[in-house]
Amino acid sequence: MxxxxxxxxxxxxxxxxxxxxxxxxxxxxxxxxxxxxxxxxxxxxxxxxxxxxxxxxxxxxxxxxxxxxxxxxxxxxxxxxxxxxxxxxxxxxxxxxxxxLAPPILELKSILVELFPIDFQDPVQRMLESMRPGIIDTSPGELQIGILTEVAETYEEDKD
Incomplete structure (x- = not known):
């Protein structure tokens, strides 16, 4: 055969x-x-x-x-x-x-962690650890995979 x-x-x-x-x-x-x-x-x-x-x-x-x-x-x-x-x-x-898709997700996480101040790293790590696949959408020429994450609190920059 x-x-x-x-x-x-x-x-x-x-x-x-x-x-x-x-x-x-x-x-x-x-x-x-x-x-x-x-x-x-x-x-x-x-x-x-x-x-x-x-x-x-x-x-x-x-x-x-x-x-x-x-x-x-x-x-x-x-x-x-x-x-x-x-x-x-x-x-x-x-x-x-x-x-x-794990390698590009790990790369995304390493980029995101650098965008936040050092004193905010614990909540950022929790947010990154909660990342999971979301809704998958197909349209002509593309496949989009949503990424869901949980954010316990938001960061607000001091305005002084």
Missing amino acids: KITISEPSVREESSRILFETKVHVVAGTYILNNCVMPIEWEGYLALIQKPIVDSKWNLSFHTVDSTLYDKHHRSSKITGIAWDLVETHVHEYLEGITIN
Whole structure:
């Protein structure tokens, strides 16, 4: 069995992520070095995905729906072994993709801590430790991830 995915494209559709990739499946059963019941399919897999950020700032994509197209981008109805291979291997592989957002968040925290006076560092540290992912918004060409934080008190500069 060999499954190849190529030509990925990503865009926003109805506040979700539309991920599309070309898929080529070649499979069969070998008996005495002869392939019997060979299967070959080529087309496109389109996944409607919901972006999710966990508490450790890992961005992943949960598949909500999927559609198969033939190699001419027409609706394709494959069933049986070929569909099982695409669903099991390709879906699983693509859902396993994550993006670690922790490094840029740590960099943001190091910048923010420098913006406050030294005598205000304890509340600033508590604020930074409370940072967590917020609402995720998709629009054409961008994915925005809100950052929530708790602020116990505000700093007011002396006006003397």
